[in-house]
Amino acid sequence: MDQEITLRVDGKEHTLTVDTRTTLLDALRERLGITSAKKGCDHGQCGACTVLLDGRRANSCLVLAVANAGAEVVTAAGLADGDELHPMQRSFISHDAFQCGYCTPGQIVSAVAMLREAEAGWPSVVSEDLDADEVVLDHGEIAERMSGNLCRCAAYANIVPAIAEVARS
C-alpha cells in the first residue's frame, strides 16, 4: 500500500509517495537520494542512521516513513551551513575522530543531540546524581551517552575528545 507524505529534510520540503513498509532511512536514501544517514544494521543496533527527528536523535531505520509524515528531519549534511561546517564536524576532522567515515554522520548527529540533552539536564545511566541541575560531561558521561553509535574502526579514543572540545566551547 502506498501513501503520499511530506517530509522536511535539512530545511527542504519533499512530497513523496512511500510504501507503508518503507523506513524513514530507506525513504531518505532510496526515494529522496539523501544518503548522509547510513545503513549499517537496519536493526537499531549500530546508530549509523541517526538523524534528528523533530529535534531529537533517532535511529531512522527503526521508524516508518509513513508514521512520520510532516516530520522535520536533520541529517549530518543539514548540520553544515553551506560550506561552513558545524563545530562538531570541524572537531571530528581535527581530532581524526573517524577512519572509514561510515558511522561518522550518525556519530556527529548523535553528538550534537547529546550535548543538547546534557544541557537540558538529562541524566545518563552513569550519572551519580539523577537530580543534578548540571551534567558534567567527563569521559565516562560522553562515552556512555555515545554508546548507541558503534564505530568498528574504533575511533572512540578520538571521538570522546572531539565531542569534549565542542562541549567546552
Add this chain to the structure above:
Amino acid sequence: MSGRGAVGAPLDRVEGHLKVRGAATYANEWPVENPAYLYPLLSTIASGRVTGVDASAATAEPGVLGVLTHLNAPKLAWPNDPEVAALQSGEVAFHGQFVGAVVAESIEIARYAAGLVTLEYEKRPVDVDMRADRDDLLKPQHAAIFGSQPGDLQDGSSADSAVGDFEAGMDSAIHTLDATYSTPIQHHHPLEPHTAIAVWTDDEITLYCSSQGVHLHRTLLANAFGIDASRIRVISPHVGGAFGSKVFPVTWATLAFMGAQLVPGRPVKFALTRQQMFTLVGHRPATIQRIRLGADADGRLVALGHDVVQETARAKQYAEQTVAASRLMYAAPHRRTTTRIATLDLPVPTIMRGPGEATGMFALESAMDEFAVSMGMDPIEFRVLNEPAVHPESGLPFSSRHLVTCLREGSRRFGWEHRAPATPARSENGWLIGTGVASSTYPSPRLPGNTATIRVGADGRHTVRIAAADIGTGTWTTLAQIAAEALDVAVEDVTLQIGDTDHPLASSAGFSSGINCWGTTIHAAAGELRAALNENGGAVPDEGLEVTTDIPDNPYIAQYAMYSFGAQFAEVRVHEDTGEVRVPRLLGVFDVGRVINPKTARSQLLGGMTQGLSMALHEAAAIDPRYGHVVNNDLGGYHFAANADVGSIEVHCLEERDPYVNPMGSKGAGEVCIVGTAAAIANAVCHATGIRVRDLPITLDKLLR
C-alpha cells in the same frame, strides 16, 4: 609547504570534509536512474541439497521482476569457487549460503517476495564439532589448492617447521610449560555492509561496490562470468571499513551481476543485511593452540613449540599462518610449529585483521607471561633475555627490529616499575586491579601487481593514478604525501586518483602492505617523472608529461626479514563480585618504521588496539551444534567494543626509519596493533585475579569462582 615536509606531517584526512557531512559516496549511494533491488535467499540447513523450489507466489507478486535459483541462474565459467560462484547447483555446504534471490521494483517488495519462495531440502548430518582430538584433521594445502604461490598456508608459508630437536630440547629444560589456548570464530563487521550496484549492458558492465581491491574483484568476476575483464569497470573510492572481509569473498557481487543480467541496462542495487554478513563474507577461524616452552635455569628458552588446530569449511579450504609469529619472536635452539585443520560444515573463513598473528600471538604471549611468572621472572625481562639476534628459523637478519626498545619505552611510559609483583595485585572499592604486557609483530610484505601513472600538466599540477583502496586507512591522504615528497612539490599540488579499475593495477588493501606497495610504486614513478623533467631542461612541456611505472623489485627481500614490532600494556579492573572486566588504560609502543602521517597512523594503531580489546573481552560467534548456524547473528548478540567499553588509549611510535623495506623508510602499521592486545589484557586479568583465562573471550563466567 614544499615536498620536503610532506611525509611525517600530521595532516587532516583530505576527504574528511566529505565524511563528516555523509557526502563521501559509498557503493550503494551512487545516483542511478530507476534501480531495481535484489534480496537474497539463504539456506536454512548447513549440509545437504535443495530438492524443490516453489517460486510461484513470489513471481506472481506485483513488482517482482524475477526469481533466481540454481535452476535458472546463469551458468558460470568458473563455477567451483564458493567465495566467487553462487547458485551453480542445489548443493548446500553451510547454513546461510546463497540459494536464490528476488529482483524487484523496491527493497520492500524484494524482501517480502523472498519470503514467499519455498525451498525443500534433503538434509545431511551436520558436523561443526571443533576439537583438537578429531581423527580426521588434515595438514592444510591452502595455497596449493587455491593460491598461485607454493606452500601450505594462506600466506604461502609451510604448515609445519622444525629447527634442532624439539623433544630433546624440552627434555633438557629445567623449566617447562605446556598449555592450550583457544579462540572462537570472530566476524569483521565493517559498519558499511557489503553492497553493490551493478549495471549490465552488452558492452560495458559497471560495478559500484565496497572493495579492498578493485582489480582483484574485477579479475575474480571476469573469470567467474567468462568475460573479458576490460568489459568490467569496478568503482570503489570510499569503503566503509573492511578488515579483510572485502578482499576474497565476492559471491554478493556475483549475485548482483546475475540480477543485473535479468534486467539488462537497468541498475540493480544489493546490500547484504547485517545478519547475512555472518555467513557470506568470511570470518576469523576458530583455533585450538598448544604451546610448549622449555627454559634453562636462567630462563633462556631452549625449546619452543606451537601446535595449531584451526577450523575450515567443507566448501573451501582456508588455512592461515597462526604459527607465523612463533617462528620469529624469540630465540630457542630447538623449535617446532605445526598446523592442522578441522573441516566443518561452516561458512568459509577468510583473512581478518592480523590473520594468523592475531590469534597465534594471543597463545604465545599468554604462554610467555605464564612461563615468566612461574619462573619468578619479570615478563619484560624474560622477553628481553630471549630476544633473537637473527630470524630464528631462516637465520636472516631483521631489516629493523626494535622490540626491546618498545618494551623498555613502554615500561617507562606505563609506569611498569610500580607494578606489584604478587597476584592478586591490588584491590580498590571492590575491583581487583592488574597490569599486563605482550609483544606485537606483523610482516611487511611487498605484493606484486602494482603500477602508477603520474602526469604533470603545464600548470604544475601532478595527477597520481593507482587503483589503491582507502578502507579508512588514510590512503587518500598518505599516498598524496608520499607523492609530494618524492616529487618535491606541495601536497596541495598533487591530485590522487584511486579506487577505480580505470586507474592502473594495484594490489588489494591487506597484509599491512598498502603503503609499502602503492607508496613504493608512486615513489618510483615520481623518480622517473623527475628524470624526464630534467631531460626536458626542468620545464614542463605545454602538452604535459606523463610516466607509468611498475613496482620495482626489492633485492633486500631475500636478504632481510621484514617485520613491524610493538609492545602493548594493559591495565584492567575485574569486579570481585560480578567478574566484570574493564580496561581503563591501554598503551601501545610501536616500531613501524617512519610514519607517513602521525595523525592517521595513530588512529589506525589505536583502532587496532581497540579491536584487540574487543577480541579479548567480547567477540565470539555462538554456533548451534545441531543446526550449524550462528545463533547470535546481529550486533546485539555479537557485541563488539562500543564507546563505553574503551578507556584511555595511548599510542607511541618509535619513528625508527627502516633502511630496507621501501624507499620511504616505513613498515606496515595496520595490523601489528591488533596483535598482542588480547594477550596483554589476559595477562593483566591474571595479574589482577590469579585466574588464567586461556579461552577467548574473557567473559565474566570464566572469572567467577
